[in-house]
Amino acid sequence: MSHPDRFVLAGVMGWPVMHSRSPRLHNYWLDRYGLAGTYVPLAIHAEGLRAALRALPALGFSGCNLTIPHKEAAFEIVDEVDPPARRIGAVNCVVVRPDGALFGRNHDGWGYIESILEAAPDWRADAGPIVVLGAGGGARAVVAGLTDRGATDIRLVNRSLDRARQLERTLGGPVRAIEWASRNDALDGAAMLVNTTSQGMVGQPALDIALDRLPNTALVSDIIYIPKETPLLAAARARGNRTVNGLGMLLHQARPAFRDWFGVMPEATPELRAMIEATI
Numbered sequence: 001m002s003h004p005d006r007f008v009l010a011g012v013m014g015w016p017v018m019h020s021r022s023p024r025l026h027n028y029w030l031d032r033y034g035l036a037g038t039y040v041p042l043a044i045h046a047e048g049l050r051a052a053l054r055a056l057p058a059l060g061f062s063g064c065n066l067t068i069p070h071k072e073a074a075f076e077i078v079d080e081v082d083p084p085a086r087r088i089g090a091v092n093c094v095v096v097r098p099d100g101a102l103f104g105r106n107h108d109g110w111g112y113i114e115s116i117l118e119a120a121p122d123w124r125a126d127a128g129p130i131v132v133l134g135a136g137g138g139a140r141a142v143v144a145g146l147t148d149r150g151a152t153d154i155r156l157v158n159r160s161l162d163r164a165r166q167l168e169r170t171l172g173g174p175v176r177a178i179e180w181a182s183r184n185d186a187l188d189g190a191a192m193l194v195n196t197t198s199q200g201m202v203g204q205p206a207l208d209i210a211l212d213r214l215p216n217t218a219l220v221s222d223i224i225y226i227p228k229e230t231p232l233l234a235a236a237r238a239r240g241n242r243t244v245n246g247l248g249m250l251l252h253q254a255r256p257a258f259r260d261w262f263g264v265m266p267e268a269t270p271e272l273r274a275m276i277e278a279t280i
């Protein structure tokens with residue numbers, strides 16, 4: 001929704017929130033496209049989320065992003081959700097309607113797919129089995145994105161098998177839950193491997209997996225972006241696999257949100273990527 005004749009406000013609600021890169025992203029685009037507006041971090045406690053979201057129209061906000069720990073709670077609060085948000089069960093973007101109603105969206109799955117296509121334009125979701133490690137919030141978005149893109153075989157491996165089975169039930173189709181003990185074997189013949197667990201993130205141990213069974217033609221992606229190269233991506237690169245980190249997902253999910261609030265679909269330029277990388 002575009003508001004060309006006034007100062008447009010948006011922000012990100014989280015707790016904590018000051019680590020969020022979203023203000024830098026959106027303010028970079030506001031400047032680049034010469035739009036009048038600003039994007040602010042909003043430190044909101046879980047108990048205050050409902051009141052904060054409901055206050056958006058009165059405060060003149062066009063909408064906001066949601067980050068940890070609010071994505072699932074916001075899904076329950078908003079008035080309407082788009083199909084990706086419904087499938088993922090979480091909202092990462094709220095758009096304030098002209099009548100003040102809150103429209104919840106989720107661009108994480110779309111952003112993930114865009115990041116893969118940007119790094120590997122010839123990539124196809126139906127090229128072969130895809131192994132997804134993890135079954136948390138990030139996995140839901142990734143699996144929904146892969147499924148929408150036509151994936152035919154998703155081997156979903158998670159430490160807690162119950163959580164993988166739940167995702168298999170809700171997202172269905174090509175998703176098959178596999179127990180954590182079989183993660184090395186699950187790589188056999190895979191065209192793609194995606195890490196959505198927190199393992200390998202700064203402050204966390206490396207992911208415990210052996211890549212021997214993974215074809216070296218497979219694309220290896222990690223949705224983590226701090227560090228830029230996780231131990232998994234370093235090991236994959238060393239054996240000749242193409243690799244993609246999580247920064248592109250972060251940049252690309254922001255693009256349709258910016259369009260929703262400010263009326264322009266922005267580009268994830270190399271300059272923007274370098275600017276965000278410099279903060280890591």
Ligand SMILES: NC(=O)c1ccc[n+]([C@@H]2O[C@H](COP(=O)([O-])OP(=O)(O)OC[C@H]3O[C@@H](n4cnc5c(N)ncnc54)[C@H](OP(=O)(O)O)[C@@H]3O)[C@@H](O)[C@H]2O)c1
Binds near residue numbers: 108196250
């Ligand atoms: N690039 C992006 O834009 C983007 C977007 C979203 C998330 N992320 C990143 O993705 C990662 C996960 O985020 P999330 O929101 O999905 O978190 P989450 O909902 O808490 O899920 C965490 C996942 O990691 C697994 N896990 C945790 N410790 C483990 C261990 N020791 N061994 C094996 N598996 C383990 C969990 O398994 P259990 O189910 O067994 O607990 C679960 O599947 C974070 O690093 C986050 O920063 C990046």
